Amino acid sequence: MDTSAAVDTSAVGVEPDQPALAARSLYRFFRAGDEETLALRGVSLAVAPGEILAVAGPSGSGKSTLLACLAGTDEPDGGTVLVAGQRLSHRLEAERTRLRARLIGLLFQSSNLLAHLTVAQNVQLVRRLARGPVSTRTEDLLGQLGLGRRARAYPAQLSGGELARAGLAVALANDPVVLLADEPTGELDLATERDVLALLRARARGGIAVVIASHSPAVAAAADRVLTLTDGRLAP
Numbered sequence: 001m002d003t004s005a006a007v008d009t010s011a012v013g014v015e016p017d018q019p020a021l022a023a024r025s026l027y028r029f030f031r032a033g034d035e036e037t038l039a040l041r042g043v044s045l046a047v048a049p050g051e052i053l054a055v056a057g058p059s060g061s062g063k064s065t066l067l068a069c070l071a072g073t074d075e076p077d078g079g080t081v082l083v084a085g086q087r088l089s090h091r092l093e094a095e096r097t098r099l100r101a102r103l104i105g106l107l108f109q110s111s112n113l114l115a116h117l118t119v120a121q122n123v124q125l126v127r128r129l130a131r132g133p134v135s136t137r138t139e140d141l142l143g144q145l146g147l148g149r150r151a152r153a154y155p156a157q158l159s160g161g162e163l164a165r166a167g168l169a170v171a172l173a174n175d176p177v178v179l180l181a182d183e184p185t186g187e188l189d190l191a192t193e194r195d196v197l198a199l200l201r202a203r204a205r206g207g208i209a210v211v212i213a214s215h216s217p218a219v220a221a222a223a224d225r226v227l228t229l230t231d232g233r234l235a236p
């Protein structure tokens with residue numbers, strides 16, 4: 001799909017023709033005792049603003065490792081990650097954390113909400129950590145995700161579908177350039193999965209680049225592009 005016409009890249013702070021996210025030749029090794037696992041073996045990819053990329057692949061193929069390196073929660077042993085043209089990899093952890101808080105939204109299968117905060121407070125916490133201008137108001141974001149009436153609810157008081165949308169609100173709270181989702185729909189029923197994917201598509205139209213690691217056929221069908229990881233290598 002040609003996303004360039006529909007997307008205002010300036011809205012997400014990405015130069016025209018610049019990928020929102022780029023990974024060049026990522027390598028990641030794990031050593032446990034005598035055993036060495038090559039989890040990523042030279043993975044390169046680029047995701048345009050407004051694009052939804054699905055990363056498929058069997059269990060153990062390296063999907064979570066790739067997403068962690070793209071998010072800067074893990075450091076690749078080799079290669080580079082760029083978000084909106086800024087290098088995320090090979091920096092001090094505090095700098096990676098600062099860049100991540102400003103530029104990246106994270107969505108995981110298990111809830112990314114703090115249990116002792118309400119939905120609105122969870123969103124506001126992420127905004128404060130971003131320490132930068134955030135254009136959408138908390139009430140507007142929750143309204144867009146159909147959570148206007150649940151702003152003061154605690155996570156334990158939400159239904160599964162509401163919890164999924166609240167997790168998405170937290171992932172979008174910092175107006176990210178890139179949203180990274182690791183099996184975000186793994187525990188959802190089909191209707192809620194469709195709901196979440198439609199919401200992700202709507203956000204992508206606003207210019208966010210989305211990367212989803214998932215086994216789900218519905219995710220692959222909803223994506224603009226699917227790449228498959230096999231033993232730490234990508235194939236189209």
Ligand SMILES: Nc1ncnc2c1ncn2[C@@H]1O[C@H](COP(=O)(O)OP(=O)(O)OP(=O)(O)O)[C@@H](O)[C@H]1O
Nearest residue numbers: 030031032037039058059060061062063064065066
């Ligand atoms: N911290 C770690 N220490 C040692 N090995 C690890 C570590 N993290 C991941 N691995 C190994 O790296 C490989 C890739 O794991 P990863 O979790 O990225 O795969 P995955 O495709 O996300 O799998 P799944 O779909 O089951 O979540 C596996 O062989 C895994 O055992």
